[in-house]
Amino acid sequence: MKVVFHVDEVNKWSEATSNIRNLLVATDNVAIVLLVNGKAIEGYLDAANETLLQSKQVTFHACHNAMKAHGITPQQLPANVEVVPAGVLDLIKLQHLGYAYIKP
Numbered sequence: 001m002k003v004v005f006h007v008d009e010v011n012k013w014s015e016a017t018s019n020i021r022n023l024l025v026a027t028d029n030v031a032i033v034l035l036v037n038g039k040a041i042e043g044y045l046d047a048a049n050e051t052l053l054q055s056k057q058v059t060f061h062a063c064h065n066a067m068k069a070h071g072i073t074p075q076q077l078p079a080n081v082e083v084v085p086a087g088v089l090d091l092i093k094l095q096h097l098g099y100a101y102i103k104p
Contacts, residue, residue, distance in 0.1 A: 002031040002099040006091060008038035015104035017052045024057055033094060037063035037087030041070050044077050053078050063087030 003023070007016045020032060034052075036043060043049050044062055053060065060081040067073070067083065074083050084090040095101055 001027070001029060002033075002094075002097070003102055004033040004035055004091065004094045004099040006087075006101065006103045007034065007036045007040045007043065008087075008103075010040050010043055012040065012104045013043040013046070013049055017049065019102065019104055020052065020055075020058060024055075028057075031099075032058045033061055033099065034058055035061040035063070035084070035087055035090055035094070037066040039066075039070065041066040041072055044081055045072065053080065061087075061090055063090070 005016045005020060007013055016034065020034065023030060023032065041062060044053070052058070060078070061084045062077055062081050064083050064085050066087060077083070091101065
């Protein structure tokens with residue numbers, strides 16, 4: 001299974017984190033991408049999200065456009081976060097590759 005969680009609102013980080021943890025408990029046969037754009041991009045800098053960001057079972061994507069709009073540089077992000085050119089383009093590509101779309 002493959003799934004992309006899309007977070008574009010800061011207040012949705014905790015729900016996404018909970019959903020991802022529950023999914024990982026339910027199965028280990030899943031590829032998970034957390035794509036963050038919009039104002040939620042600031043969540044990558046929030047210490048409250050540190051535990052999730054240390055997960056080796058999740059791939060993290062950050063929208064370059066959102067980073068630019070909110071004054072965040074790639075150097076400020078955790079090392080395991082991949083910057084993608086545009087969040088919407090990333091979503092299209094992932095869905096084309098068969099990722100199920102989840103928006104908490």
